[in-house]
Amino acid sequence: MLSKWTHALIDNLVKSGVRDFVISPGSRSTPLAIAAFLHPFSRTHVLIDERSASFFALGLTRTEDVLRPVALICTSGTAATNYYSAVTEANIFELPLIVLTADRPHELRGVGAPQAIDQVALYGKQVRHAFDLPLPEETALPYVQHAAERAVLLALSEPAGPVHINIPLREPLIPELDLLQTGQPVGQLNQPQAENPTEKLIEILSISRLLIVIGPQISLADTQIILDYANRARIPVLADPLSQGRRSSNDTVFGYYDTWLKATAIHDKIHPEHILRFGAMPISKPYLLWSKGIPTTVLGHPGNWRDPQLQAHFLSGHPSQLKTAPVTVHETSYLETLQRAENTVQTVFSSLDANQLTEYNVVRALNDLTDGSLFVSNSMPIRDLDTFLPMGTPLRILANRGANGIDGILSSALGATYEAENRYLLVGDLAFLHDINGLLMAQTVPITILLVNNTGGGIFSFLPQQNLDPALFEPLFGTAQDVDFSHLAAGYGVEYERISSITHLHSTLQQQATATRVLEIVTDRPENVRLHRLIWEQTNEALQETFR
Known part of the structure; x- marks a missing residue:
């Protein structure tokens, strides 16, 4: 029995x-x-x-x-x-x-x-x-x-x-x-059936100064439906990196909004009449703060109400409805306004020293990659990726953005990238240590691990806790560690290399990985904060000048 x-x-x-x-x-x-x-x-x-x-x-x-x-x-x-x-x-x-x-x-x-x-x-x-x-x-x-x-x-x-x-x-x-x-073959999975758009959705799509936002929990196929519609209708789109929308090169899709939304002086210039959001709330905190108070409709299923601002109207539906929705070509002044903001940030980012060994330059180095799946840890890595990852990336971007914890990151990455020919993980030192036993599976599933080691909890240096006395901040939040990651890697039988410069990182990423390798990039927490704030000052000044 x-x-x-x-x-x-x-x-x-x-x-x-x-x-x-x-x-x-x-x-x-x-x-x-x-x-x-x-x-x-x-x-x-x-x-x-x-x-x-x-x-x-x-x-x-x-x-x-x-x-x-x-x-x-x-x-x-x-x-x-x-x-x-x-x-x-x-x-x-x-x-x-x-x-x-x-x-x-x-x-x-x-x-x-x-x-x-x-x-x-x-x-x-x-x-x-x-x-x-x-x-x-x-x-x-x-x-x-x-x-x-x-x-x-x-x-x-x-x-x-x-x-x-x-x-x-x-x-x-x-x-x-x-x-x-004995047994039966693996069954085919049912796919959602295309639906016709509702009158309410058609009404929203005709709003002249409409902004579409694509958050996490949207498939690539559904994101492409949204982007195709927006391109034909000339509606601007903010694409969260987990939506896979950053793969697009359409001039209606934007990736640097996390930066230009920090410039409060231009908020009245970029304010839409309405936001139509697909998927969960985007990673960007500037978007979360800026969008509060803007009329928003979330299109999705009613089983999960994804509105932490408690202000959105919910419309039951699916992105497939856009396949048959009538296209109202929008007047392009709003789109052109956002393009000016995007181009301004792009100009400032292009002027940054690309050879400096910084955490944001690690993200920018990912532009060298031509294909593959990239899993990104929570805390600072996902925020830097959201800020600095440009449009047109060929990478499939994945992360655990449900409870947003740093547990299980390496193991999740190995599973999520399992079918990819080229696998990558961007992770901080504490998250890496939190799931170090994931290296057991990494012995047989080759993955390139970009380990950003700022010797502790770097994100807390950007939060109000940073103002605490160092005697409180360091043991409770900074949580500095001095682990020798080369020894850890050797103990688990995986390759290790310490990256000495951005040029070194670029050249290493061009080498095909045949086994799991840990690429450790050591950075300085206080210097990282200083450089980020300097960039924000430069982008804010440039945006104010653009919209003067």
Whole structure:
């Protein structure tokens, strides 16, 4: 019965579209792990660190432009609690993670049995649904099949998100293997059907001084639909780097808005009548502050209200509606105004010393890359990328912008870039240390790690905490570390190189990586703050002069 039970669960997950199973080794999960490993159409990955495994699985959901459900498998006890951070990220960032937790049988719950905790509904409100399966028996096989198919459907239905299946199992745990070596091919995933635009959407699209904003959580295909419409209608678009809109070279799409929105003196010149936003709130804090009070409509699904300003109107819909929406060609004065702002910032950025070894020049060096997937850590790396990444980048940009934590960054990067020929990670020293066991997987998945080491929490030097007495600031926020990353890399068996100059970085990035390599770029926190503020002063002055 155990073999039929586990085969029914795993095979129906595969049939419903699950290709990848990420396994955290353990005893109670033995039949699940064996069934996933032997299935003829599955792809399995074994990671010994549960937290690393969960974020790797989180990344795997995004290897393609269309989200694909990924299953996690672990044993009973605290193993499942190590998945909690990744489950939380999957919930907020709408990623289809299916968590299979093996459990003790019901009679061993709450009686002091070893490696037993209360796993029923363990993840609470973080999951779309939680199943607690019955013990393996013939009469319940149809329910197991139902649970597998329903779990995939729930994980992919808007808003996508994690689903938990708790699976109690009695000993013996070794299944018969013959049946487990059979199975159905990986199922095709349903694609959203194109919808006709609503009258309200058509009305918004005709507003003369309209601004379109594309945030995270939008696929490349959907972003392209939006950009094509905006180009034909001559509507300006602000493209968050995670929208993949920065790949565009259209003159209607803007990437330097994080900088020109800092210039409060020109806000009245660049003020739109209305904002139409697709996706989540952009990374840019200047955009968040500037847009408050501007009439805004968010087009999306009602399951996740993505409006931290609590001011937007919500319109249920999908970017595909723009395919059939009538095109009203807009008068170009507003577009030309934003182009002047963009060009002004571009001119200032072009005048900066490109050979200085700075954190923003590390981002600008990424322009050398011709293809690949780049995962970006939270904290300073994603903010510098948002500020300094120009339009026309060929890179696919990825990040964990649900809960915005720095945990699991390396493991997420390895999963999210898994299918890419060229893989890159931009990460700070603390985030890198936070997920150092991700280097175990990096031994077999080559990735170039651009490690920006400012010896601590660089972002706090830009926040109000910077004004605290150094006796408070450094131990609580600066959190300086003096780890020798060359020794860490050697311990995990990956290559290491310390970058001595921007020229050195440029030449190194031109070399094809055949194994994981850590490129450490050492910077100075106080100097980094000083240089950023100097740039903002220069851009603010230039923008004021442009719009005088």
